[in-house]
Amino acid sequence: MTANEPARVAILGSCVSRDMIQMSLSDMTRVPVYVARQSVLSYYHPATDNKPEHPEFPHPFQLNSYKSDVYGTGLKQVLIAEDIDLVLIDLVDERHGVYVSPIGEVITRSIDGIPTGLYDTLTDWDLVEFGTPEHLVAYSQQAEMMKDKLIEKGLFEKTVVIHSPWATHLKTGEEAPLSVGKTADWANAILPSYWKIYEDLGFTIIKPDPDTILGDREHRWGAAPFHYVPEFYDSLAEQIRPYLEKASSDR
Secondary structure, eight states: TTTTEEEEEEEEEOHHHHHHHHHHHHTTTEEEEEEOOOOOOTTTTOTTTTOOOOOOOOSSSHHHHHHHHTTOOOHHHHHHHHSSSEEEOGGGTTTOOOEEEETOOOOOOTTGGGTTTTGGGOOOOSSEEEEEEEHHHHHHHHHHHHEEEEEEEEOOGGGEEOOEEEEEEEESSSOOOBTTBBBBHHHHHHHHHHHHHHTTTEEEOOOGGGGGOOOOTSSOOOOOOOOOOOHHHHHHHHHHHHHHHHHTTTO
16 A cells, blocks of 8 residues: 555444544545444354345345355455455444354344345244343454454554444434334443443444534434434544554555
8 A cells, every 4th residue: 555545444333434434534545345234243153054045135235245244254354355454343233133043153133134024034043132141242252253363464453443322312402213113222221331342352442522422314324323413423533543644654
């Protein structure tokens, strides 16, 4: 990578990381790897033996995310990418839990899969809900594995976890809408236990300005507890810029 090239960012997460890059850092970044709609629990736990037939997704991005999830290749995509300057992790796509087969295969229960009826075919799989002790233990084990693999590739010091509470209200003062029946209060009671996993493992964590944790009805993707006002993304971007500037100076 030359000094004039934008920083290469890999995302293991959701719209939170993506929107922050697009809205506040697009002038100095590009995103060659975006692993979305996939739980950390699916990494290296492919569901290739018992995978269901994939449904018809309306967009290739959704199908590609589903295939990556089923084959457990989310983290691998980051590890094999060349010249990654920054890895971003956020937890929004964990919210619907995962399905686990009797032999330990994992499929993420995603916002794309729910309306297709895909998960109705997993009759002998267990739904492991986000925030349950079983999910938390499995997540902790996976986070340790992620740290080891990121260290091996020299990416751990370039990895940042985004601490992003859900917005309870929109900027207008209205209550934030539910996300498939889930409230911001529900998410905000669960998320701290997961952020603590990363903190205890020594990951770098950044937090937004608390005054900016507001949903935005004018957001490109509509109102949601994790579709924030521009100031939210700007407050995170200011903490990311030093990583991008360091990447530029190291070229």
